[in-house]
Amino acid sequence: MRERWVIGNWKMNGTLPRNAALLDALKASAPTRAKLAVCVPSVYLAQASALLAGSAIAWGAQDVSANADGAYTGQISASMLQEFGAKFAIVGHSERRLFNAESNEDVAKKADAAAMVGIRPVICVGESLAERAEDRAEAVVCAQLAACAEVLAKFPALAILAYEPVWAIGTGKTATPAQAEAMHAFLRRELAKISAAAANVPILYGGSVKPSNAAELFAQPNIDGGLIGGASLVAADFVAIAAA
Ligand code: PGA
Numbered sequence: 001m002r003e004r005w006v007i008g009n010w011k012m013n014g015t016l017p018r019n020a021a022l023l024d025a026l027k028a029s030a031p032t033r034a035k036l037a038v039c040v041p042s043v044y045l046a047q048a049s050a051l052l053a054g055s056a057i058a059w060g061a062q063d064v065s066a067n068a069d070g071a072y073t074g075q076i077s078a079s080m081l082q083e084f085g086a087k088f089a090i091v092g093h094s095e096r097r098l099f100n101a102e103s104n105e106d107v108a109k110k111a112d113a114a115a116m117v118g119i120r121p122v123i124c125v126g127e128s129l130a131e132r133a134e135d136r137a138e139a140v141v142c143a144q145l146a147a148c149a150e151v152l153a154k155f156p157a158l159a160i161l162a163y164e165p166v167w168a169i170g171t172g173k174t175a176t177p178a179q180a181e182a183m184h185a186f187l188r189r190e191l192a193k194i195s196a197a198a199a200n201v202p203i204l205y206g207g208s209v210k211p212s213n214a215a216e217l218f219a220q221p222n223i224d225g226g227l228i229g230g231a232s233l234v235a236a237d238f239v240a241i242a243a244a
Pocket of ligand 1: 169
């Protein structure tokens with residue numbers, strides 16, 4: 001039985017009072033049987049750990065340095081995240097690939113740095129609209145996955161994969177359940193080539209997941225939950241998605 005997770009990605013949103021209200025609402029209403037987590041801006045990890053400690057909701061970061069320590073101004077190491085109780089670190093989100101020029105190799109190093117200290121890397125893969133139109137979607141995600149093959153082989157119990165078609169992120173355009181399932185099944189076959197244990201790595205879907213489409217997406221055989229952006233900022237929506 002594969003694990004199922006619903007993980008919120010707050011991106012660069014939040015204020016201390018807004019976060020407190022959101023986290024309190026989640027604690028009060030989140031379904032206890034769902035595995036739920038929020039990935040917050042790193043400056044709010046202390047707040048998340050203070051408010052969520054002892055609850056069923058886990059927390060994490062949206063990025064991590066590939067380096068352990070030293071002269072890397074502005075970067076945050078995995079062991080620093082660990083000090084604040086972070087269970088997850090998103091790596092290779094398409095916005096970081098785009099705005100911070102992160103390569104597949106950078107993403108693999110970050111995933112490895114997180115897993116080395118026991119933080120679960122949520123490795124994001126996904127194709128752009130142009131790549132899909134050119135029929136290159138599978139080749140693109142395959143290359144993104146291949147760069148992380150070593151990490152996936154080393155840490156199959158920690159790693160989580162997230163398929164996030166770039167054209168569906170924040171656009172309101174969701175991949176249809178059939179489109180998403182086709183790519184998840186493809187990724188599952190690629191994971192199985194790495195190892196039997198890697199074949200059981202959870203694959204989350206991300207990209208405009210909402211309460212209205214979550215149940216149908218999560219019902220697909222190879223979709224093990226979601227990575228939720230916009231809807232994770234609204235307690236009622238995030239809770240409804242978790243319930244799905
Ligand atoms: P979205 O973002 O749910 O707002 O589309 C998903 C993500 O980027 O992780």
